[in-house]
Amino acid sequence: QKEVEQNSGPLSVPEGAIASLNCTYSDRGSQSFFWYRQYSGKSPELIMFIYSNGDKEDGRFTAQLNKASQYVSLLIRDSQPSDSATYLCAVRGSSASKIIFGSGTRLSIRP
């Protein structure tokens, strides 16, 4: 079992709809959770991070964390074609400072 798991996709969502990306992790003591966006041929860029259970909103993006169920999700409202990218979930585990990345979910927003 991978430490951080994501559905590889591609996830196809119509423009204007809500895109929902999910991530599960195996280390129950994990403390910090991050979402990165990576366009093809570019480096990952941080979208948002979350530390506490519940929701955290930033513009069209909402991160949701459920530590009991060991999953973290990212919702993108009013999806735009420019949101088409690979989304990486990253988790800092309980043991050290190392951050583990998932393999990413490819999101495609169709006009």
Add this chain to the structure above:
Amino acid sequence: EADIYQTPRYLVIGTGKKITLECSQTMGHDKMYWYQQDPGMELHLIHYSYGVNSTEKGDLSSESTVSRIRTEHFPLTLESARPSHTSQYLCASSGGFLGNTIYFGEGSWLTVV
């Protein structure tokens, strides 16, 4: 916004040559990382450092080596490049106020012919 710089951005080099990929950050971050990523594939951690004179190998075995003599500088060296080393190499750093958030450089695309 992170200030982390990689050079060269693109490099085409012949088999057997020695190369060094440079990475510098101006944020005073104590932790630095090198990731390798093939197009459309996942990130693989190949080296990391938690401070000056501290380097560790990552999860993916790599023939490259790194050094950390100064906080801001974390170069990666391949003594003898091979076509299998063709990939994108991403340098990253973390630290400071947000502690564990990793920020990436723009990447170095290496092609070995």
